[in-house]
Amino acid sequence: MAPQRFREQFAQIQRSMPDVPLAIGPDDAGEFLYEKGVVLARDGEEARVVEDTVRQHFTTFAGLAPDHVRRAGPETNRSGITRIQVADPGRGDGSGDPAVAGALRALSAAEARAGHRMVSRNHVVSIAVNACPGDEPVPVAPGTPPNPGAAEGAHDPDSAVGVLVIDTGLMHDHRSYPLLAHTRGDAQVAECDGDGILQQYCGHGTFIAGLVAAVAPNTDITVRGTLNDAGAVLESEFGEKLFEAVDEGGWPDVISLSAGTSNGRTDGLLGVDAFMRELRKQRTLLVAAAGNNGSATPFWPAAYADLPGYEHAVLSVGALRGDGEYGACFSNHGGWVKAYAPGERLTSALTGFDTPVPYVYQHSTYDACRYGFTYPCTCLHPRHNGLLSEDGGPAKPDQVMFEGLAQWSGTSFATPVAVGMIAAHMTARAQTDPRKARRQLMEDTTEFAEVRGSHVPALLPPTWRPVRVSPPAARA
Incomplete structure (x- = not known):
């Protein structure tokens, strides 16, 4: 089951x-x-x-x-x-x-x-918190700074690194967040339902763009709403949508993709084969989320990083937990995951900058980590009851209000942190080749974390602050 x-x-x-x-x-x-x-x-x-x-x-x-x-x-x-x-x-x-x-x-x-x-x-194919969810967003108190924090540096349109985020679209009030002043792209479709309740995964692309901008201020970020419909698309359509995403503005320096699927195979997705072969001919670097199934099963397109011919064109990114020392419970793992970045309880832009927006939780938290971990992970903290869950929760699910920033977890968000570090490296080194920047960054990395018994490269931005959470109280 x-x-x-x-x-x-x-x-x-x-x-x-x-x-x-x-x-x-x-x-x-x-x-x-x-x-x-x-x-x-x-x-x-x-x-x-x-x-x-x-x-x-x-x-x-x-x-x-x-x-x-x-x-x-x-x-x-x-x-x-x-x-x-x-x-x-x-x-x-x-x-x-x-x-x-x-x-x-x-x-x-x-x-x-x-x-x-x-x-x-x-x-x-779905955004990497959808059919394999890490958690749902959590409100933070007004005045809470982003995490990673905003790095020093200015936006220079003549030297900015081009980043294409393929995800859900931008929320209508995203420009109210200073770090996203230079971000452009598609608008999020149908942010709220008929009752004014924020729909699930709306703000996902905005949150990702905010993380890239925080780690790498000198970026030109474009967000394409390729996954606006519940964050999911059929494989037969996905390859074409990827081509459409790069057509509008040309092939960027870096693509940030927090979507994919496993398929029980080790040779990729038939539906994106043409796009991936074209990517290999370009100079663009694809940085892709490893997925949140807590599994070693390859998750595509991220797992292309382990296929011959794609090792320089694709970087697969797993998530570290809030302390940065170990892998997050939900993160996929294995030799095909080439780097890990903070991906648990990050803080970035969501929505509600202009007017607070209500959200109703869709999933209930658990009494214990569903992957068997013993630290206070997002499976069980913070506590909430969800609309879709059926295991004895109250009839009325929990509702919260968002007022700009939020805290969220998933390899979806470790991915733009890695994108930001590559872009920041390009700016600092005046490097114009994103694939060389990726190699240099990985070679220069001195931080490591433990993931399922293996020591793996850890990409930790200088402005990222570890988040340690006390064990939650038992559910009444």
Whole structure:
């Protein structure tokens, strides 16, 4: 059975995609989400082979009519991906999808002959606190400084490092936060619901931009609202959206991406393969969140950092807990995670600068860390009861007010801290090559932390302040 939090998020994402029946995989194990009844293949000859092979398989072994297998979307786009329907998807109920699993098995022999993957599930790519959440934002008292604090330095448009944040859009009052005075990009869609309540994950992109600006003042930050719809998008659309994000302003120095998915494989995502191959040809550095499943399973696109040919183009970032000495309980980990940065209880811009905004918690905290850690982590502190949780909480969930800054945790936020450190290094060294700056920064790093028994490079900004929390009182 999938963990409680994952199930809660499945329900929310399914509501945000009412016309896309979703399944939990693999085989209902709670590792990733994907579209029911559909597989992906590369355009052209491979799509034809996949379609014919799956049609023959299901006609022979499942007795399905051949017209169950057909193209289910546009056949050409820059991502080079075709959606192929392999069965009637039915409804999205969170169970696995035997038809898709059968289609994948049917192609195993053809893939072995071709020497590469030809077919894939159509995974849901989500911001890295969504289907694998760290926690929800927490209000901070007015006057609380950002953490990391604002580094010294001025914004110089002639030398500023270009940073593209691919996430949710900017909140309407983001310019009320001085550090974001030079930030531009897409507006957040539908910040609040009909009752004026802040919607979940609104402000995510603004929070990230505030972290980059705090660590590296000499940056030109552009935020693209690629993930405005509940922070989730189908893999079949994600590659195209990544191309669109870089089209508008050109390839930047650094891309900050706090989104992804696992897929049970070690060779990447079929839906972003074309974008990643193009990225490799550019000078741009992709800095990507490792995800918050507390798992060693590769999380894509971050895990491209461990694939041959991408080691200089991608930096995968895990999260350190509030003291900076150990990995955060929720952070993914493993050899494919190349650096760690503070990612627990960071303070940055959210919303409510102009007028305080109410927020209703969606998830309840736990009585103990859901990953088995014993320090006072965000699984259990600060206490709140959520709307989506069903395990005996009160009928009315907790509501809070945001008045500008907030505290939030996740590899989503460790990522822009690392982005800021790379950008600050570029400014300090007059370095114009972000990939060289990444290598130099990693070589110069003298700080290390312990993550699951391994000593790993720790990127700690000079203005970051450790946050140590006392154990919470027992729930009454």
